[in-house]
Amino acid sequence: MTITATTTPQPTATAPDKRRPGVGAALRWEIVKLAAQIRSRALLAVALIIPPIVVAVLNGQQQPPSDTIYGRHVHDSGYAMPLLMLAWAAQWVLPLLAAVVAGDIFAAEDQHGTWKTLLTRSVSRTHIFWAKTLTAIGYNLLVLVVFAGGTIAAGMLIVGTQPLTGLTGQAIASGTALRLVVTAWATTIAPIIGFTALALLLSVRTRNPAFGIAAPVVIGFVMQLLGSVTGLDLTRKFLLTTPLEAWHGLFAQHPFTGPLATGLAVSAGWTIICLAGAYLSLRRRDITGG
Template structure:
């Protein structure tokens, strides 16, 4: 006996050829950057560093304001009691010796080497991201920390100095009297000149972090190199070499406070900082992309 099926026709069962294809979208560099920023925010070291940048200038200004003698051996040290605009310039000159390189290297010197130390490279690369994406995301995260830390340090230094010492006029490097309304934007601009060499030191720390695979070396060596550059810059007879050191642009703000401002050292310092940044990042990128990290 033959049977026939009546009713609603059956929907054919999807086969391998008819099933809808699911496309997996690979995460972009922005997604990787958010991962890296989230990791930095979660680290106690990052939060404590920014807290120190916020609190330390207040304590320094209070200490110097309470002392009878002024640190006259440093630029603007003699005016630290007479103008609230002098203290930020004094701290700016002192910070360029080792504080700024240390801030730049604190995260950048560890951000790649930390993956080597914990053997997490293979885990990261299984997230369907390329080495270039990881490199630029980590680089941007480290640079972001450098910019934020410098901005917090600048705001705290200038704000506490004006509140504690006052808004008296500032004496320029040419002996001219700079009124308060003009002094404030000048001091802010002087601090802004430190950003380019700071990014240069960040790139240097990234290079050392990739090359050495050692977090301690990545953080400590840029600071040591900064001190060596400062020492070389004080020696006579090597003016041409001094111009190409990464620490020299940290003094380019002097031209902004001259009686007749000049911007030659600032412009040249920006070019030097950009060259250091480009060379260090290019070398670090090539080294990371060519490295064999199959072992972890």
Template sequence: MRTVCLWELEKLVAQWRVRAVLAVCLLAPFAFVLALRSQSAVPSDTLFGRWVHDSGYAVPLVVLGFAGQWAFPLLTCLVAGDIFASEDHHGTWQTILTRSRSRAVLFGGKVLASGIFALVAVALAGAAALAAGVLLVGHQPLVVLDGSSLASGRAAELAVWAWLTALPPVLGFTALGVLFSVAARHSAAGILGPVVVGLLMQLSSYVNGVDIVRRALLTTPFDAWHGLATARPYHGPLVEGCAVSAGYVLVCLAAAYVLFRRRDFGKG
């Protein structure tokens, strides 16, 4: 599995699309801060948006709020949604299967490579957002949701932990992308399918409905960090979000593996 994973990562690094995505993760937060500095208005309709001119630690939280709503599903599925379907596009399954020990090893290696890319992309974006905020705005204390003020060190910890809470749902969308990639056998469907699902989940969360349904959506855990943004953090939403994300990962990967295992590659 390690060999397959390393080979997949080597192929990913060679793709201009992957390099471009990682570059965007690194540079977009700086562009965002520079754009904010050129105008007096602030994104006050977003959480911590009113503080982006007053504390650099508000920047990574604002970026995280936007990314969790719209960017993360697309970011993760650019690889996860294509990593199996691309072999169908190029007609290379027969060659790959003859060189692999088993389908399980091949499946595991590709899934692992998809997960590593997703984690690296999120880590780059989070580090860049924090660096952009501190370097271009400053390291002033941050006013949190209960009105109290966090000193620089505590505010930095909040930003780091907030971005770490995004990893479970990101891996959930990665698993969903793998499922679409295996089932659809088409790169566009593998990439855009989970994005559409994410948008529908996001829109449905804005509609008044059954609370248990909203809590079961994969997009809801992206807001779990809100419980940390107080002087006395509460971790209930974070624990619940991790459980929901783990459920999506297990179900999606199990379904994808069954489809992959049962597929007759001799018939295409």
């Protein structure tokens, strides 16, 4: 194995490397493994292909989907389209996108019985944990960028770059609207990392890829349901789905960012708790079986 040879430059090429390979080496192998999976490549392709199709279909419809925010404006401005898509995606698509790889990345080693093979390499469990976590988060952010980019570009190219009507009825000029739409999609980064951490925790705990992928989506649904109950205004602030709706304030005439700040803190809390749970669970686990 020549994993270590490239991580740190050596004085002479023949000098034996005394250092154990770090997270970097484990990370590179996790990325190689992920890139070889059909599922991860397919998801990226889907994230790229689906938005233009949905935008084209919506644009062709006579009746705009006015039951969702910005739905009634889809024919008026190309910037309404990505906001409608964001409101839809927040319901279950974003948790699913976050869970497809993260829910599987630990459990796949159980499924294939490869934990022992992996841990007999000269990397520690901590290295493997961080390598897998960083791979999952990095991949999910890549999917988000592709999905958001495709949606925004499709809206602008298919519908146009007309000014957008804000949530105080004000007209938002094309350039400002683009900046706000990009910012709105960017605000989902924190809750997506939160959902990734949740999927990682479930992946470690359940050792079951199907459960690791499906459970975050179901939990997302339950949170949506809980968040739609009148009277639970404080409870819904602690849910991981609420930060996905915090972008509304950006589109007011006098923008307010209180919900965004709360959402950031809540997402960070979920991420830390879930990652800590996953880490401790993996550290203390008895891996002696297949």
